[in-house]
Amino acid sequence: MERFHYNSALEALNDLKKRGYTLDFNLEGDCLQCPQAQLQLNPKDFTIDEVYRFEGMSNPADSSVVYGISSKTGQKGVLVDAYGMYANSVSTEMAAKLKSAYH
Known part of the structure; x- marks a missing residue:
């Protein structure tokens, strides 16, 4: 997994886009969705290429994770997810897939 160093989530998002x-992915329980591409990916349908964690400067609970994701069919996009008490509720399979990117 390739790693770059970014000072903010916005910096990571801008570079990943370049x-x-x-594509912009959203977590929807047991899949990733991209409305702009009318795309839905189950955990087996994508790879996490890169992951970056950021903690809020004034509030550690205000933290996020930026994922660089590739689908098996070649589409590439990003997922931004909060972690901590604002994290989305996802399926066990999706949680395991996202967590595996940290190791």
């Missing part, structure tokens, strides 16, 4: 990660 490098071809142009």
Whole structure:
């Protein structure tokens, strides 16, 4: 997994977009969805290429994770997810997939 260093989530998002990660994914329980591409990906349908964690400067609970994601069919995009008490509720399979990107 390739790693770059970014000072903010916005910096990571801008660079990922420049490098071809142009779709915006949303977590929807047991899948990732991209309304703009009418795309739905189950955990087996995508790979997490890169992951970056950021903590809020004034509030550690205000933290986020930026994922660079590739689908098996070649689409590339980003997922931004809060962690801590604002994290989305996802399926066990999706949680395991996202967590595996940290190791």
